[in-house]
Amino acid sequence: MKQIQPMPDAENLRNSRFEEAVAAYGPALERLARAYEADREVCCDLVQEILISLWTSLEGFDERCSLRTWIYRVAHNTSASHVTRQMRMKRRTFVGLEDLAELADKWEGEEAVGQADALKRLYELIEQLKPLDRQVMLAYLEGMDAASTAEITGLSARNVATKIFRIKQVLAQRFQERGSKPQDHGPGPQGREQGGCDEG
Amino acid sequence: MKDESPQDRRMRELWQEQRTEGVRMSVAEVQASAGKFQRRIKNRNTREYVAAALAVAFSCFEFWRAGDVLVRFGFALLIAGLVYIVWQLHARGSSKTLPRDAGLSSYVAFQRRELERQRDALERVRRWYLAPIVPGMAVLLMAFGLANPGHSKQIWLVVAIEALAMGAMFFGIAKLNDAAARKLQDQIDELEEGGRQD
Numbered sequence: 023m024k025q026i027q028p029m030p031d032a033e034n035l036r037n038s039r040f041e042e043a044v045a046a047y048g049p050a051l052e053r054l055a056r057a058y059e060a061d062r063e064v065c066c067d068l069v070q071e072i073l074i075s076l077w078t079s080l081e082g083f084d085e086r087c088s089l090r091t092w093i094y095r096v097a098h099n100t101s102a103s104h105v106t107r108q109m110r111m112k113r114r115t116f117v118g119l120e121d122l123a124e125l126a127d128k129w130e131g132e133e134a135v136g137q138a139d140a141l142k143r144l145y146e147l148i149e150q151l152k153p154l155d156r157q158v159m160l161a162y163l164e165g166m167d168a169a170s171t172a173e174i175t176g177l178s179a180r181n182v183a184t185k186i187f188r189i190k191q192v193l194a195q196r197f198q199e200r201g202s203k204p205q206d207h208g209p210g211p212q213g214r215e216q217g218g219c220d221e222g
Numbered sequence: 223m224k225d226e227s228p229q230d231r232r233m234r235e236l237w238q239e240q241r242t243e244g245v246r247m248s249v250a251e252v253q254a255s256a257g258k259f260q261r262r263i264k265n266r267n268t269r270e271y272v273a274a275a276l277a278v279a280f281s282c283f284e285f286w287r288a289g290d291v292l293v294r295f296g297f298a299l300l301i302a303g304l305v306y307i308v309w310q311l312h313a314r315g316s317s318k319t320l321p322r323d324a325g326l327s328s329y330v331a332f333q334r335r336e337l338e339r340q341r342d343a344l345e346r347v348r349r350w351y352l353a354p355i356v357p358g359m360a361v362l363l364m365a366f367g368l369a370n371p372g373h374s375k376q377i378w379l380v381v382a383i384e385a386l387a388m389g390a391m392f393f394g395i396a397k398l399n400d401a402a403a404r405k406l407q408d409q410i411d412e413l414e415e416g417g418r419q420d
Binding site: 032035037038041044048049051052053067070073074075076077078079080082083092093095096098099102106137140141144152153154157161162165174175176177180190193194197209 | 232234246324325331336
């Protein structure tokens with residue numbers, strides 16, 4: 023006789039969703055945390071904070087949106103709150119996408135040497151952005167479409183499209199003339215490449 | 223993506239192919255960390271309550287020790303003010319808790335709610351944190367002036383200076399909070415502006 027498997031209870035479902043999220047989106051969450059926090063130690067804390075927030079929030083996940091949208095919302099909301107806290111503590115200011123093109127490029131005229139160098143410059147660019155514009159930039163780099171980005175950020179799809187247009191302009195301005203994508207698959211940008219986060 | 227240009231593809235590859243170290247956190251570890259986080263919040267709340275309880279206990283002792291009716295009245299008002307502040311701290315849940323709704327709201331909605339909550343708390347500081355202790359302090363200062371023999375002008379000068387210093391301190395705290403609330407309002411306006419732009 024075939025044995026009936028018990029239905030997974032809510033806690034098991036939450037745990038399995040969490041494991042699914044970490045397995046599928048772990049690298050993307052790590053990249054996202056790096057884009058919000060340059061300091062390696064603090065970045066590890068941020069990754070941990072995102073995961074705790076994610077696990078806590080999954081208790082209320084009701085499938086009204088996709089798990090991916092949920093994960094990115096949690097990650098962006100947690101990270102943006104982190105940036106806001108840091109902004110207050112360190113009195114840092116950020117610029118919007120519309121102002122980024124006007125800012126002087128400290129690498130003007132210098133070609134990026136290798137992937138690590140290009141990535142370092144990309145991170146420097148992202149770190150100057152206000153949290154909302156940073157989210158759109160990260161969603162663009164992760165390959166999300168305007169509708170998904172709008173769902174995560176709360177901006178209109180048209181607004182997202184405008185911002186993506188500006189992002190492309192800025193990236194073209196800063197990177198296009200510096201040759202194609204470097205061939206080596208070296209480590210990440212300086213200050214971010216050494217070791218992982220020890221969660222234990 | 224359909225309309226991906228070589229430049230788009232290059233930037234996305236650069237971003238997505240960067241080396242990551244791998245997120246290592248099991249369900250058991252995240253549960254343990256979440257528990258640790260909640261305990262930290264609980265300990266912080268306990269510290270706030272203990273500090274308030276000590277202040278109330280000191281005021282009660284002074285109330286019991288004082289012979290003067292006006293001094294007793296002052297300490298009674300101070301105790302009532304402190305109890306009110308503790309109740310407000312408890313009701314407002316001043317310490318941060320884990321965001322259970324972080325996945326329900328978009329960034330704009332989530333952040334606006336957070337900023338508005340913080341702005342409101344700052345704007346109301348003078349009402350629930352400063353004002354409740356003003357009557358008690360005022361009566362105690364008055365009692366100090368009246369309790370001195372002869373009620374000389376110098377005593378009242380000291381009382382006036384103390385009252386002024388206290389008033390200036392309260393005024394300064396209120397102004398700092400107002401400035402912080404205004405900054406938060408600017409951030410809210412900016413967020414709304416960013417959400418509207420087309």
